[in-house]
Amino acid sequence: MKFAADLHLHSRFSRATSRDMTFDVLAWWAKAKGLRLLAAADFTHPEWFFLTKEKLEPAGNGFFRLRHPQPPAEAGLRAIPFRPDDVHFILSSELSFIYSKKGKVRKIHLLLLLPDLESVEKVNHRLVGIGNLRSDGRPILGLDTKLFVRMVADLCPRAVVIPSHIWTPWFSLFGANSGFDAIEECFEEMTPFIFALETGLSSDPPMNGRLSALDRYALVSNSDAHSPSRVGREANVFEAEFTFKALVEAIRSRDPARFLYTVEFFPEEGKYHFDGHRKCGVLLSPKESVARGDLCPVCGKRLTIGVLHRVEELADRDEAPSGLRVPHRNLIPLNEVIGQACGRSAESQGVWDLYFKFIQEFGPEHKILTEVPVAELARLQPEAVARGIDRMRKGLVRIVPGHDGEYGLIHLFDGQDGPEAGAGQLSLF
Ligand SMILES: [Zn+2]
Numbered sequence: 001m002k003f004a005a006d007l008h009l010h011s012r013f014s015r016a017t018s019r020d021m022t023f024d025v026l027a028w029w030a031k032a033k034g035l036r037l038l039a040a041a042d043f044t045h046p047e048w049f050f051l052t053k054e055k056l057e058p059a060g061n062g063f064f065r066l067r068h069p070q071p072p073a074e075a076g077l078r079a080i081p082f083r084p085d086d087v088h089f090i091l092s093s094e095l096s097f098i099y100s101k102k103g104k105v106r107k108i109h110l111l112l113l114l115p116d117l118e119s120v121e122k123v124n125h126r127l128v129g130i131g132n133l134r135s136d137g138r139p140i141l142g143l144d145t146k147l148f149v150r151m152v153a154d155l156c157p158r159a160v161v162i163p164s165h166i167w168t169p170w171f172s173l174f175g176a177n178s179g180f181d182a183i184e185e186c187f188e189e190m191t192p193f194i195f196a197l198e199t200g201l202s203s204d205p206p207m208n209g210r211l212s213a214l215d216r217y218a219l220v221s222n223s224d225a226h227s228p229s230r231v232g233r234e235a236n237v238f239e240a241e242f243t244f245k246a247l248v249e250a251i252r253s254r255d256p257a258r259f260l261y262t263v264e265f266f267p268e269e270g271k272y273h274f275d276g277h278r279k280c281g282v283l284l285s286p287k288e289s290v291a292r293g294d295l296c297p298v299c300g301k302r303l304t305i306g307v308l309h310r311v312e313e314l315a316d317r318d319e320a321p322s323g324l325r326v327p328h329r330n331l332i333p334l335n336e337v338i339g340q341a342c343g344r345s346a347e348s349q350g351v352w353d354l355y356f357k358f359i360q361e362f363g364p365e366h367k368i369l370t371e372v373p374v375a376e377l378a379r380l381q382p383e384a385v386a387r388g389i390d391r392m393r394k395g396l397v398r399i400v401p402g403h404d405g406e407y408g409l410i411h412l413f414d415g416q417d418g419p420e421a422g423a424g425q426l427s428l429f
């Protein structure tokens with residue numbers, strides 16, 4: 001079966017998340033987006049894990065489904081038909097590790113996938129003595145990640161540990177401020193247990209392909225969503241049996257017949273692609289900041305070093321070798337395309353109304369962005385939406401890169417091909 005999966009997001013019990021992060025709302029959004037599998041998130045949090053067991057039931061494939069789906073309040077979502085097996089959940093949680101190793105403070109996020117509730121109980125039971133699981137859906141543990149991996153491997157050999165958003169500056173495996181330069185420095189003898197890495201929004205597979213050290217790892221992409229409408233903004237598409245076991249094997253294999261492709265942002269859109277200082281209004285490419293000794297030309301302090309810079313630092317080749325095993329597609333969320341086509345905020349009500357019209361007419365967002373012919377999309381007004389999607393598919397996108405925690409700015413329509421231009425413009429491309 002072909003299915004799209006988003007393996008990393010957060011419940012309303014994680015810091016800075018939407019109150020709407022509930023199982024019903026998430027399930028309906030997953031359906032709207034075209035996701036078949038979604039992270040159940042935050043299973044280390046006692047209250048959220050209680051809700052997980054109450055709201056979800058085992059589906060018999062290592063995944064879970066809603067026991068009694070409750071249509072959400074939002075009218076656009078409610079209108080989408082939903083059956084309990086339309087969307088399954090996978091037990092997946094992120095943990096934050098802050099510890100000192102070789103004289104340096106390390107801050108690293110790891111994603112943990114588990115096959116059953118018993119494994120969650122076992123892991124949680126161990127973690128209770130190590131950190132405060134109640135304080136945050138993504139708890140902070142003062143534990144060396146290597147010891148954590150060993151503990152998990154002992155408790156549950158089928159568990160999967162995936163380093164999260166491996167390039168973000170503050171909380172990641174390769175983070176410029178508190179990470180490592182090599183995977184082995186971090187996990188030592190437990191390194192073989194790790195077989196997949198999450199690229200994060202600010203990097204994509206070609207950037208990661210510049211490190212030969214990553215060649216043996218599967219690269220996965222997930223939304224890390226903090227609000228429901230953002231699930232699936234990055235995701236993984238598989239052709240495999242719909243079970244925990246087959247999913248894990250498909251990732252591990254990196255076989256393009258089973259792991260079809262990843263859905264990626266244009267990496268420039270991520271919050272840490274370039275270097276800079278948001279407050280100083282400074283945005284620099286890695287080359288420019290190197291020329292300035294990584295110091296801010298406005299305040300003189302050290303710049304926030306972005307993902308591209310860090311990749312440059314660790315890369316041992318200029319370009320990823322051709323024929324990366326799992327292909328990828330750079331997509332822009334549909335509400336953003338509509339927002340640009342209408343000259344309105346991507347989060348405005350009018351844009352969301354139009355968004356659900358497109359979903360009603362053509363099916364899930366993922367299908368609209370990747371499959372539905374442009375000529376067909378042009379049936380719905382404003383026709384600039386179809387043109388925007390066409391431009392996105394062709395990579396005709398101008399992006400002011402994200403930096404220092406600020407998302408990049410996408411310009412889908414530049415110059416003559418503005419949203420107000422006529423349909424005839426299409427032929428120019
Ligand atoms: Zn994280």
Ligand SMILES: [Zn+2]
Pocket residue numbers: 008009010094138164224
């Ligand atoms: Zn996260």
Ligand SMILES: [Zn+2]
Pocket residue numbers: 277279280282296297298299300301
């Ligand atoms: Zn500055």
